[in-house]
Amino acid sequence: MIKKFLSYIMPIPIEIIPSNVSDQLELTWNNGKMVLDTKHTNYSYGNLQKVLRKGLLKIGIENINQMQHILLLGVAGGSVVETLTKEFKFENKMTGIEIDPIVLKVAEKYFQINTIPNFEIILEDANKFVTETNQLYDLIIIDIFEDCFMPDFVYSEIFISNIKRILKPKGYILFNTIVLNKIDLEKNKSYKNQFENSKFVLQSFPNIDDKNELFLIHKEYE
Structure with missing residues (x-):
């Protein structure tokens, strides 16, 4: 625990792990908390x-606790699972889809994500999963x-169409993006246009933590 206490003074590196998906994963004690990073961005338990x-607070704790099933596309260390279970007290079903087997091993070893009883982890490509699930x-x-890049498929019409298809009426989509340049800005503008109809209401929250833009989408009608 000495490293944990010293991390309030300076970050304390713990381990660097190679990953075919994200190049490398970096575990660090920072301000008394274990965080998971890549070379260029935070993955879990930090910013x-x-x-x-x-984004979850925008939906509201009461609304979230009435939900029956939450889908997480991208798990990493599972910090959003911690927020939902410990802070929001969510007790119903959560399913996480993660493509990187290395990051799942890290999440189990360092963050005990496999001990959460209402959370199921599936090792799968998110694009494939949303195409096949009903x-x-x-x-x-x-x-x-x-790392700090988003795969192109998350902006594709097919992926977005599948997300719309598997979202319940009155359901929500919370989409975390990163804006590093003008190309990213244009991608986000195009993304917004795919929800411009009476069925969905989209709110965007730019410049969160400097480079993130968060989309909150509510499916108001069937």
Whole structure:
């Protein structure tokens, strides 16, 4: 625990782990908390947890606790799962989809994500999963990164169409994006346009933690 206490003075590196998906994963004690990073961005239990927490609070604790099934596309260390279970006291079903087997091993070893009784982890490509599933979800959290980059499929019409299909009426989508340049800005503008109809209401929250833009989408009608 000495490293934990010293981390209030300076970050204390713990381990660097190679990953085929994200190049490398970095575990660090920072301000008394274990965080998971890549070379260029936070993956779990740091600023990312704060970003997604803001989106969840926009939905509201009462609304979330009435939900039956939450889908997480992109798990990493599982910080959003911690927020939902410990802070929001969510007790119903959560399913997490993660493509990187290395990051799941890290999440189990360092963050005990496999001990959460109402959370199921599936090792799968998120694009493939949403294409094939017929399950409906009350909330879909999209947080898919390869280091600080987002795969192109998350912006594709097919992926977005599948997300709409598996979202329950009155359900929510929470989509975390990163804006590093003008190309990213244009991608986000195009993304917004795919929800411009009477069925969905989209709110955007730019410049969260400097570079993140968060989309909160509510499916108001069937």
